[in-house]
Amino acid sequence: MDNNKSIAVIYKSKYGSTKKYAGWIALKLDADLYEISDIRGKDLKDYDVIIFGGSLHAGKIKGVDLIIKNYDMIKEKEIIVFAVGLSHEKDKLLNSIMEKNFDEEIGNNIKLFYLRGSFNYRELSIGDKAMMSILKIDLKSKKDELDEDGKGMLEAFNAPIDFCDKKSIEKVIICVNENI
């Protein structure tokens, strides 16, 4: 790895999984670590490699506007985004995250990864509980037709689940090391 390259890891996390992954990645890469509110868009130009991590919320990557709004300023840099969610990593998942969050130009220029997070219904904010309750009713009504993801989600309302796995950051680390 070229140690002269400066790397920023920036994250937006509501319940802690994305923060955990960002911390693991920053430590491994000896990068500067920022919670999203602690960095301004213009500070991004100080870095050669920008790694952004955000949790998935109804398909959207929280906080990723920081990358989108500043894209013209940072487009010559190495940009890596990791999304943290509960779904299983299926073939189409990355494509669907890409389509819901980025236009074609940005999509072609960034590297996108998916990491599995955690879920504890009891700890959710009131708004998130309301949103998830609607999902729960929907899942229950389709109980017999649910795929693995749906069944897992339904079970998660009763018992907290945590898929955070330090080993899964390896794909992000390899990507950074290959490109700098």
Ligand SMILES: Cc1cc2nc3c(=O)[nH]c(=O)nc-3n(C[C@H](O)[C@H](O)[C@H](O)COP(=O)(O)O)c2cc1C
């Ligand atoms: C309201 C709500 C919406 C969610 N939407 C998605 C989603 O669209 N896709 C997904 O894979 N996970 C979804 N999740 C699961 C979160 O992404 C998961 O809990 C993640 O670990 C949260 O990250 P954080 O701990 O950094 O806040 C959702 C969770 C909540 C509470």
